[in-house]
Amino acid sequence: MNFSFIKYSRVYYLLSGILIAASIMCLIAFGLKFGIEFTGGSNMELTFTGQRPNNEEISKRLEQFNLGDVVIQPTGSAGAILKFKGIDEETHQNMLAEINKLSPVEEKSFQFIGPSVGQELKNKTIMAIGLALLAITIYIAFAFRKVSRPVASWKYGIASLIALFHDILIPLGVFSLLGKFYNVEITIPIVAALLTIIGFSVHDTIVIFDRIRENILRQGTGQFDQTVNLSLNQTLGRSISTVATVLIVMFALYFFGGQTLKYFALALIVGVTAGAYSSIFIAGPLLATWKNWQDKRAQI
Amino acid sequence: MQQKYWIFIGVLILAVLAGNFVYPNYINSGIDFINSKFSWHSPHFWSKPYVLGLDLQGGVNLIYQADLSTTQDKAAAMAGLRDVIERRVNLFGVSEPVVQIQGDDRLLVELPGVQDVKAAIEMIGQTPYLEFDEQRTEEETKQILDKLQEVQVAQEKGEDIEKIKDWQLALQNPYVKPTELTGKYLSKATVVFDQTTYKPQIQLTFNAEGAKLFEQITEKNIQKPLAIFLDGASIIDTTGDGIIDGQDLYAPIIQDKISGGTAYISGNMSAQTANDITRRLNSGALPVKIGSPISQETVGPTLGADSLQKSLWAGILGLLAVMAFMLIFYRLPGLLASIALLIYVAITLAIFKLVPVTLTLAGIGGFILSIGMAVDANILIFARMKEEILQGKAVTAAIGEGFGRAWPSIRDSNLNSLIVCAILFLFSTSFIKGFALTLSLGIIVSMFSAIFITRIFLMVFIGPRLEKLKWLL
Numbered sequence: 001m002n003f004s005f006i007k008y009s010r011v012y013y014l015l016s017g018i019l020i021a022a023s024i025m026c027l028i029a030f031g032l033k034f035g036i037e038f039t040g041g042s043n044m045e046l047t048f049t050g051q052r053p054n055n056e057e058i059s060k061r062l063e064q065f066n067l068g069d070v071v072i073q074p075t076g077s078a079g080a081i082l083k084f085k086g087i088d089e090e091t092h093q094n095m096l097a098e099i100n101k102l103s104p105v106e107e108k109s110f111q112f113i114g115p116s117v118g119q120e121l122k123n124k125t126i127m128a129i130g131l132a133l134l135a136i137t138i139y140i141a142f143a144f145r146k147v148s149r150p151v152a153s154w155k156y157g158i159a160s161l162i163a164l165f166h167d168i169l170i171p172l173g174v175f176s177l178l179g180k181f182y183n184v185e186i187t188i189p190i191v192a193a194l195l196t197i198i199g200f201s202v203h204d205t206i207v208i209f210d211r212i213r214e215n216i217l218r219q220g221t222g223q224f225d226q227t228v229n230l231s232l233n234q235t236l237g238r239s240i241s242t243v244a245t246v247l248i249v250m251f252a253l254y255f256f257g258g259q260t261l262k263y264f265a266l267a268l269i270v271g272v273t274a275g276a277y278s279s280i281f282i283a284g285p286l287l288a289t290w291k292n293w294q295d296k297r298a299q300i
Numbered sequence: 301m302q303q304k305y306w307i308f309i310g311v312l313i314l315a316v317l318a319g320n321f322v323y324p325n326y327i328n329s330g331i332d333f334i335n336s337k338f339s340w341h342s343p344h345f346w347s348k349p350y351v352l353g354l355d356l357q358g359g360v361n362l363i364y365q366a367d368l369s370t371t372q373d374k375a376a377a378m379a380g381l382r383d384v385i386e387r388r389v390n391l392f393g394v395s396e397p398v399v400q401i402q403g404d405d406r407l408l409v410e411l412p413g414v415q416d417v418k419a420a421i422e423m424i425g426q427t428p429y430l431e432f433d434e435q436r437t438e439e440e441t442k443q444i445l446d447k448l449q450e451v452q453v454a455q456e457k458g459e460d461i462e463k464i465k466d467w468q469l470a471l472q473n474p475y476v477k478p479t480e481l482t483g484k485y486l487s488k489a490t491v492v493f494d495q496t497t498y499k500p501q502i503q504l505t506f507n508a509e510g511a512k513l514f515e516q517i518t519e520k521n522i523q524k525p526l527a528i529f530l531d532g533a534s535i536i537d538t539t540g541d542g543i544i545d546g547q548d549l550y551a552p553i554i555q556d557k558i559s560g561g562t563a564y565i566s567g568n569m570s571a572q573t574a575n576d577i578t579r580r581l582n583s584g585a586l587p588v589k590i591g592s593p594i595s596q597e598t599v600g601p602t603l604g605a606d607s608l609q610k611s612l613w614a615g616i617l618g619l620l621a622v623m624a625f626m627l628i629f630y631r632l633p634g635l636l637a638s639i640a641l642l643i644y645v646a647i648t649l650a651i652f653k654l655v656p657v658t659l660t661l662a663g664i665g666g667f668i669l670s671i672g673m674a675v676d677a678n679i680l681i682f683a684r685m686k687e688e689i690l691q692g693k694a695v696t697a698a699i700g701e702g703f704g705r706a707w708p709s710i711r712d713s714n715l716n717s718l719i720v721c722a723i724l725f726l727f728s729t730s731f732i733k734g735f736a737l738t739l740s741l742g743i744i745v746s747m748f749s750a751i752f753i754t755r756i757f758l759m760v761f762i763g764p765r766l767e768k769l770k771w772l773l
Binding site: 045088089090092093106107108109110111112113114116117124127128131132135136139143188189191192195196198199200202203204206207210211214234235237238241242244245246247248249250251252253255256257258259260261264265268 | 602661662671673680705736
């Protein structure tokens with residue numbers, strides 16, 4: 001099998017470009033819906049042992065507590081998740097008693113996050129993602145320091161960084177849509193998933209770059225296009241297998257793993273798929289495109 | 301016998317031990333069976349339970365913000381605060397609570413199994429209470445001890461003790477009684493060293509009112525002990541058993557009337573003990589204000605059990621599906637890799653139990669992810685082997701080449717994942733920490749299983765004799 005990756009690279013760039021543009025547009029238009037761990041507030045998960053009252057009945061009961069906007073989401077057949085502003089423990093207990101009067105209820109979980117904690121977590125998240133991107137770029141540049149011909153080692157770092165942005169933006173776009181239409185929030189597990197995607201998708205890129213490095217050592221620096229193409233073909237089977245095994249376990253988690261880990265698994269499914277695409281169709285071909293562009297400039 | 305067979309046997313023994321440690325039910329029922337057949341008394345296999353996080357067993361997680369604006373030594377104040385709250389939480393009867401300082405001024409309190417959040421918050425929020433107790437008169441002591449005996453006798457008979465006259469007396473400390481002097485009047489405690497003996501001493505400084513009270517108390521109690529209690533417990537470990545409990549009673553003997561508001565506690569104590577007491581005294585005297593929690597999470601017991609069950613099922617299904625995938629696409633090596641994967645799961649779970657790693661939902665998620673990632677190294681190696689065989693290399697040589705050439709990629713990519721895990725650790729959120737911990741442990745063990753265990757398997761099973769059965773590869 002010999003697939004021509006470089007020849008059609010423009011098509012792949014275009015496809016990625018469209019997806020990235022769509023993601024950015026979603027992010028601008030809808031933004032991201034952050035969970036209370038980032039915004040501060042309260043989150044209450046209930047299961048009614050009897051009949052579940054409808055949302056209006058619940059909100060009416062809770063009016064006296066001045067909770068501001070109360071979001072009530074029914075879950076399962078008899079459950080509900082309530083989201084509202086931060087309250088102290090006493091109000092919490094009183095609220096629960098009030099709902100209990102309406103219909104017997106069991107509290108499955110309650111979470112309260114102060115506003116300062118949320119802001120801090122936001123800053124930490126941004127810092128962690130930035131740090132991860134930086135560390136990985138430096139690592140790749142370092143790992144490929146001995147390969148400086150025909151493409152300088154830092155360019156491997158930049159190519160993988162571009163692929164990484166692609167892998168982060170697409171899941172973010174998906175979650176922006178999910179947030180808009182299905183109330184899915186960006187929570188801590190999803191942040192963990194995004195950071196894992198950064199680590200995992202660079203996995204793939206490294207394997208491909210490693211092969212390019214090896215083939216350059218074997219065949220010399222001429223015909224860089226063909227070397228990249230050969231390397232991509234040689235590693236294709238492995239790339240697919242690796243992504244498949246991760247997708248298998250994540251699909252198992254998505255369908256059977258329960259509520260908390262469901263969107264964590266979904267973020268990984270989207271991100272890992274995007275990562276596999278970008279490693280094969282973006283990172284490798286980018287190196288070749290960059291080289292060709294440089295050659296052309298040198299001729300002029 | 302060749303070395304590789306010895307290593308192979310070693311790996312098998314390790315796998316069996318790890319497997320039985322993780323799931324001892326089978327071997328234990330086997331032992332029971334043999335015991336009943338031959339009437340032996342062999343002990344059960346060593347077992348140790350998993351440590352489950354709050355989200356899986358239910359409980360309360362509270363984060364407090366301490367007000368350190370008026371405090372000089374912030375680290376010492378936080379350490380004092382932690383100790384006090386730790387003791388209170390222990391008094392509350394919570395099994396395996398966690399009290400941790402987070403960052404500079406935050407305190408994390410985890411109370412597994414607790415459902416009454418309100419009571420827990422109230423108990424934690426009390427101000428620490430420091431008191432100075434003087435010795436009772438012999439008459440008083442006798443009175444209380446007699447009452448105590450009376451109550452105990454009544455209890456044994458099953459009678460209602462509340463009917464006994466003055467029964468509350470029995471609850472009091474028979475030897476000492478509180479004075480008016482409390483932590484309110486102490487302005488600070490410091491460790492000083494005696495000029496001549498160089499032994500550590502504790503210097504107590506009272507405010508004006510405290511100084512007057514202290515003078516009266518000392519005048520009244522010369523040559524008698526003065527006991528110091530913090531939160532109803534003695535402040536230092538006098539029995540030397542490492543635990544501070546009711547057995548410890550630290551009571552310096554008053555040598556003379558002390559005026560001026562400064563007192564020294566001297567005795568045969570180490571600098572460490574002196575520091576310890578000072579810290580406790582200061583935390584009693586200057587309680588750091590914590591207010592109500594800035595973050596709170598309560599998980600009911602049913603939700604935790606349900607999450608655990610579901611994620612375990614997802615893990616088992618994922619594992620089986622990955623093994624099926626490996627068998628279909630990589631045949632014989634795939635089978636060996638699947639066995640290596642099972643050993644990987646057994647070793648990793650055994651490490652979780654041994655360390656012990658506190659398992660949270662996120663941690664289980666990380667572990668399930670690592671199952672999918674663990675075979676990656678094997679896939680790299682097998683793909684490389686296939687290529688080498690297609691190029692006409694002998695099978696044994698191809699195995700060597702496969703491992704040798706795949707190694708740099710495996711090293712680079714796993715190191716990268718570990719870098720990301722290290723960055724995830726920067727978050728102090730327990731969800732992410734649990735995830736990063738299990739994922740990085742998984743990555744490290746998977747490198748061992750993919751490279752070492754699979755290689756030994758391949759060397760033992762796929763020798764030159766399989767040269768004719770290349771279709772299996």
